[in-house]
Amino acid sequence: MYLRKLALLNFKNIAQGELAFGEGINCLVGDNGAGKTNVVDAVYYLSMCKSAFGMTDGQSIRHGEEFFMAEGHYASDRGRSEQVVCSFSRKGGKVLKRNGKEYERLSEHVGLIPVVIVSPADSVLISDAADERRRFLNAFLSTLDRAYMQALMRYNAVLAERNRLLKLNPDETMLSIYDAQLIEQGERIHARRGACIEQLQPLVAEYYRRLSDDREQVELTYKSELNERPFAEVLQAARQKDLVNEFTTSGVHRDDMVLKIGGYPLRKYGSQGQQKSFLIALKLAQYAILAREQGERPILLLDDLFDKLDAGRVEQLLHLVSDDSFGQIFITDCNPNRLQQILDRAGCGYTLYRVEEGVATNPKETL
Ligand SMILES: Nc1ncnc2c1ncn2[C@@H]1O[C@H](COP(=O)(O)OP(=O)(O)OP(=O)(O)O)[C@@H](O)[C@H]1O
Numbered sequence: 001m002y003l004r005k006l007a008l009l010n011f012k013n014i015a016q017g018e019l020a021f022g023e024g025i026n027c028l029v030g031d032n033g034a035g036k037t038n039v040v041d042a043v044y045y046l047s048m049c050k051s052a053f054g055m056t057d058g059q060s061i062r063h064g065e066e067f068f069m070a071e072g073h074y075a076s077d078r079g080r081s082e083q084v085v086c087s088f089s090r091k092g093g094k095v096l097k098r099n100g101k102e103y104e105r106l107s108e109h110v111g112l113i114p115v116v117i118v119s120p121a122d123s124v125l126i127s128d129a130a131d132e133r134r135r136f137l138n139a140f141l142s143t144l145d146r147a148y149m150q151a152l153m154r155y156n157a158v159l160a161e162r163n164r165l166l167k168l169n170p171d172e173t174m175l176s177i178y179d180a181q182l183i184e185q186g187e188r189i190h191a192r193r194g195a196c197i198e199q200l201q202p203l204v205a206e207y208y209r210r211l212s213d214d215r216e217q218v219e220l221t222y223k224s225e226l227n228e229r230p231f232a233e234v235l236q237a238a239r240q241k242d243l244v245n246e247f248t249t250s251g252v253h254r255d256d257m258v259l260k261i262g263g264y265p266l267r268k269y270g271s272q273g274q275q276k277s278f279l280i281a282l283k284l285a286q287y288a289i290l291a292r293e294q295g296e297r298p299i300l301l302l303d304d305l306f307d308k309l310d311a312g313r314v315e316q317l318l319h320l321v322s323d324d325s326f327g328q329i330f331i332t333d334c335n336p337n338r339l340q341q342i343l344d345r346a347g348c349g350y351t352l353y354r355v356e357e358g359v360a361t362n363p364k365e366t367l
């Protein structure tokens, strides 16, 4: 999938702008705070209906304005055209349209324009609690698999109900009714997550190996209480604890992904650059699976390319993504010279865009 044209109105610091992009590498350069990441976030918005950086829709409206609008024109790998418009107004809420037709549910759109983002904000996947890693996995699997998204939505709804019930000193028959539904969805989610991490693991290891020039080995595993025994048994064993605590203490809402480097926890023992490389390997693995399963190469967003990476790893990364299995790429950096130098050295063709105070200008240079 490739974004041919992007038009923005009142999106964060961008008052108005229209940009045409190329199929290969598009570089956005400009000073700190110029609006490069904002452009990247707009691209993400058009795919995922929300900010990649945890900004609410309201926070994404340019200060002092009432609404924002983002419009993207795409061409699929098979040549199909798509137009997507995402708008949000303080009064009317969010509206998403595909080729002029409004979606009934935003979730119907997720997956149409696959996107993968690498940004400094990914560090929460390493340093924060398990819920960030689950969020990543859920967003990834929801893009890939509608049935997963539905199972997850049902699971969360039943979980909320069960937790509500636990506060009311419930009788055990009532609880068992909820348990049956929770088990059905939970087992589905567990199976899908397990299969996904099994697919990711070798890809992550291979991408990391290439990024690091074979220096270290990394490992990704799935941690779930359901790995040990069926969900029904897990819930049964936790029932008394649940009644005392008044919430559901076990289940796939407690799952985690364990990240290791050289056999040790990445969070504690990985250097900043090693952690970053792991995250990039994870995102590239996500990219590879999305491309394979959807038959469509996602848009790859590399925000702040040089963040925590040495020049050698950046060059390795550029080598990796300049191969045919990758499609359109957006790269942001505040230093145009070092970016151009490294792209030239890696032998990559690219188009350069300059972003200044929320205004992006069309190619200054095209190679
Ligand atoms: N809703 C908003 N309205 C107006 N301006 C906003 C809004 N949200 C963010 N900004 C502004 O956008 C700017 C940040 O833009 P962005 O993060 O895209 O910068 P950048 O070019 O990526 O910079 P860096 O090189 O530091 O990463 C800040 O000046 C911020 O105040």
Ligand SMILES: [Mg+2]
Binding pocket: 036, 037, 038, 303, 304, 332
């Ligand atoms: Mg930025």
